[in-house]
Amino acid sequence: MPVYCITGANRGLGLEFVRQLAKSPDNTIIATTRSMSNDLSDLKAVSSKTTHILECNTADLTSIQSFASETKKTLNGVQIDFLLNNAGVNSVPTQNSLSIGPDDLHREIDINVLGPAKTTEFLIAQDLLPQNVRIMNMTSGLGSMSVGLSIAPRKCATYSISKAGVNMLTVHQSGDLREKLKGVVVICMDPGWVKTRMGGEGAVLEPEVSIGGMLKTVHGLGEGDNGKFYTYTVEEVKW
Numbered sequence: 001m002p003v004y005c006i007t008g009a010n011r012g013l014g015l016e017f018v019r020q021l022a023k024s025p026d027n028t029i030i031a032t033t034r035s036m037s038n039d040l041s042d043l044k045a046v047s048s049k050t051t052h053i054l055e056c057n058t059a060d061l062t063s064i065q066s067f068a069s070e071t072k073k074t075l076n077g078v079q080i081d082f083l084l085n086n087a088g089v090n091s092v093p094t095q096n097s098l099s100i101g102p103d104d105l106h107r108e109i110d111i112n113v114l115g116p117a118k119t120t121e122f123l124i125a126q127d128l129l130p131q132n133v134r135i136m137n138m139t140s141g142l143g144s145m146s147v148g149l150s151i152a153p154r155k156c157a158t159y160s161i162s163k164a165g166v167n168m169l170t171v172h173q174s175g176d177l178r179e180k181l182k183g184v185v186v187i188c189m190d191p192g193w194v195k196t197r198m199g200g201e202g203a204v205l206e207p208e209v210s211i212g213g214m215l216k217t218v219h220g221l222g223e224g225d226n227g228k229f230y231t232y233t234v235e236e237v238k239w
């Protein structure tokens with residue numbers, strides 16, 4: 001009876017995670033949304049009887065704390081096997097390194113870096129992550145220095161900087177969490193360029209293909225994968 005926790009599950013890739021996982025009645029799913037006022041009709045339509053929809057605004061530490069407490073009550077003694085830190089934003093894709101808006105960068109760091117950091121921290125504080133938990137932090141190819149150097153002209157500076165941040169978060173978590181959770185495996189994942197609201201025009205991948213590949217990757221993780229950066233095609237990405 002594996003338990004999955006997915007942030008940003010009301011649309012896009014998070015919704016597709018729930019759709020695929022909810023097909024098995026064995027899976028318990030904690031599906032989170034930034035606000036219960038969001039349109040949750042798509043999420044409810046794909047949910048199973050063992051899917052629980054909870055509020056978690058990953059830009060708001062109080063909201064993440066409340067979410068961790070609610071999850072404790074909801075799971076009632078059961079722990080999370082797979083934490084999928086998926087929620088993210090790319091709200092100012094036209095900014096380059098000469099036009100970064102300070103507030104924009106702070107907001108993207110809050111959601112894309114502090115969000116997964118604090119979600120993980122507060123779930124650990126509630127004793128909701130077991131020794132061998134698998135944690136996936138959603139990043140982007142744009143968070144890779146190697147990929148960034150190969151793109152001309154460069155694009156999405158603000159977002160890329162925040163995703164490079166989540167990559168470094170993953171490296172640190174892969175060490176720090178091992179001191180508390182002996183068999184933990186933390187990775188970051190590039191989902192490819194996927195047809196979602198964020199993916200926008202030009203995206204090439206269907207969400208079902210990206211998520212199918214990511215679930216295969218996450219399910220196949222062994223202890224030696226701790227701290228690695230993968231694509232949805234199970235290939236390692238250069239930092």
Ligand SMILES: NC(=O)c1ccc[n+]([C@@H]2O[C@H](COP(=O)([O-])OP(=O)(O)OC[C@H]3O[C@@H](n4cnc5c(N)ncnc54)[C@H](OP(=O)(O)O)[C@@H]3O)[C@@H](O)[C@H]2O)c1
Nearest residue numbers: 008012013034057058059087088140193194196197198199
């Ligand atoms: N699509 C791609 O091509 C692509 C490529 C590389 C990486 N990614 C990454 O994949 C992840 C999912 O992207 P997507 O394509 O599914 O994007 P999306 O369609 O824009 O969906 C983003 C999701 O994140 C949620 N979210 C945003 N801010 C939040 C917050 N403060 N608290 C909680 N949830 C929040 C959104 O909720 P609301 O509806 O409430 O805004 C939504 O559910 C992101 O981390 C993104 O950076 C996507």
